[in-house]
Amino acid sequence: MTFSIVARDGEAFGVAVASKFPFVGAVVPEVRLGLGAVATQALAKVGYKATALDALSGGGDAGDAVAACTEPDDERDDRQLGVVGVASQATWTGSRCLPWAGGIARPETRDGVVTGGYAIQGNILVGPEVVESMERAWLASAGRPFADRLLAALLAGDDAGGDSRGRQGAALYAVSPGAGYDRSGVLADIRIDDHPQAPRELARLVGLNALLFGAPEEVQPLEGPLGTEVGQRLAALGFTGDPLVVALEAWASRENYESRLSPNGIDARVLAALREATSDAAEP
Known part of the structure; x- marks a missing residue:
């Protein structure tokens, strides 16, 4: 019932998600500065978020984090999970997730150097083109501000058909060192809980968030x-x-x-x- 991207770009980590489900931002994403990001969905288990981040904190990679969540869980085949760490990424789609369901997880490189990574996943989608479109948009947005990259991927998935049942909720949660209102690291924490065009409303608020909390750019003298x-x-x-x-x-x-x-x-x-x-x- 949901599609999401979990990603790292340099020191920034974040999740963008949309669904025909209200309050999706309260359920799906979790991010920890300097450590990683997680999305739990389908028959989401909120406890996966802490379990996955604790596994990363303990020295495990994203695959270890997925295993820590799914192996002890008898309902893992009904769940979906994306995890990105400092140097790893992984996605999990249980065999009982409703179609279309699937995901991809890959590192991102620039000039032969790994600069980040992403896990993109979704369930009850119109088809695999949703995930494929999100990946293309993420890669094509290299060099843009991190929140804009997450949003570009999410909107591409929505444009490709997204959740086959429609639109209702969306969220974007991202962190980066020195970002945000008091420069404590929260780049964006935005939720659209019940809106017929939730991804587009999210885009509007991502722009407003950048205006209110972004650092000065392209400064011109007052002369x-x-x-x-x-x-x-x-x-x-x-x-x-x-x-x-x-x-x-x-x-x-x-x-x-x-x-x-x-x-x-x-x-x-x-x-x-x-x-x-x-x-x-x-x-x-």
Whole structure:
């Protein structure tokens, strides 16, 4: 009833999942910074998440983690599991999972060097093309931000038909050193619990998450024509100050963009948000 990707890219680990099942984000994914990521699905056993991560923490690889979960479990043939560790990946599909069900697990290399790995799996899917499309999208997105890569794979699976019963829940949970609201490592923790277009709604919130919690990027100095434009747009919203950065900081704080403030100018995403907010109010 679910399709997911569990992946590592460098030091980032994460899971993206979608299903015709509400609250899928509370059941399927678990990620531990510096260690690995897990997805438990089909007749999901939530306890698999801790068992798999503990196996990785104890020095086992992803295959050992799968074995630690499934070997003592009499209902393993009804379950599905994906695990990615620091240097390994594995997927499990029980023989009684409802068709179509299956998965793949492979390392990812760039220029002959292993840079990550992924496990992609699903059950009650329209066919194997869902998993195949997800793998192609993951590989084609190399070099993009990690959360965007996970999302690209999930959306590709959805576009290929996804869960044969439809859409309802989706989630993306990812960690990376120094990422997130207080730079403690949570890159994204987003759940769509009951929505008719859950993967697309997830995509919208992944973009918002990046805007609110991402580090500054493509910073341009507040000088010349750009400085004039930013000053006019901020004034149209009721924010003025000298130097201009005072007004920018006041507006950005109101909109919760503090993570993207830079002493060197204005972040590209903040600039885009400012332009959108003043599309009618100011035309420099």
